[in-house]
Amino acid sequence: xxxxxxxxxSVIDESRFSVRRTIRIAASVEKVWQAITDPEHFSKWFGRxxxxxxxxxxxxxxxVEGFGVIPMRIEAIDEPRSISYRWGADDAAGAPKxxxxxxxxxxxxxxxxxxxxxxxxxxxxxxxxxxxxxxxxDSHRRGWDEELDKLVALLESGA
Numbered sequence: 001x002x003x004x005x006x007x008x009x010s011v012i013d014e015s016r017f018s019v020r021r022t023i024r025i026a027a028s029v030e031k032v033w034q035a036i037t038d039p040e041h042f043s044k045w046f047g048r049x050x051x052x053x054x055x056x057x058x059x060x061x062x063x064v065e066g067f068g069v070i071p072m073r074i075e076a077i078d079e080p081r082s083i084s085y086r087w088g089a090d091d092a093a094g095a096p097k098x099x100x101x102x103x104x105x106x107x108x109x110x111x112x113x114x115x116x117x118x119x120x121x122x123x124x125x126x127x128x129x130x131x132x133x134x135x136x137x138d139s140h141r142r143g144w145d146e147e148l149d150k151l152v153a154l155l156e157s158g159a
Contacts, residue, residue, distance in 0.1 A: 007152065010141040017127040019137060021144045026117040027155040033080040035151060036109045036120075045150040059099075062087065071100050076108075084108040089140070090130045103129050105140075122148065 010021035025032055035041045039060075042049045051060030051074065058074045067089070075084040088104045105126035112119045122144055130136045 007148070010144040010148075012137045012141050014137070016125070017133055017137065018123055018125045019127075019141045019144060020121065020123045021148055022119060022121040023148050023152060024114060024117060024119050025152050025155050029080050029111050029113050029118050031155055032111055032118045032120055032151075035155060036111075037077075037079075037083055045154045046147050064089075071104075073100050075106055080111060082108055082110045090136060103131065105130065105136075120148070120151075 007023035008021070010019050012019055035045065037054075039049045039051060042062075047062045047064035047070075049060065049062045049072070051058045051072070053059075054074075056074055056077055060072050061069050062072055063069050070087050070089050072085050072087045075086050077083050084106055085108075086100045086104050086106045088100045090103050090105075105124050107122055107124040110121045110123075112121075124140055124144070127133045127137050127140075
């Protein structure tokens, strides 16, 4: 059994309408970067993801169990330090949209090498534009806890 790294839970900043979680992963920056940018690897821990390209502006979607198909767009890349995705994951709005719109949020992964692997921070912003900011903040806080724990388990198992 792998002794998984223990990480703190996500936190909500209601004044900034954001969710943040910083975790440590016993894996190299290169492996973590691949897991958060390569659709094949991303799909192993989060949801089935597909893009029409790999650069800024590429459009795609992620299919998440219980939420259906969610539109996404790559907003910014600073390889291998950070990547930002915009997605139409407004849980309170009902059916997902076909495209990201003014109600979408942006999540940014930032990677930093540390002695025992990689520190990964995710910050999701823009909840003030969603249909129910409070409900979406809480839902996404729980979601980042669950999804990033899967990422840690995947990478620390050697997969």
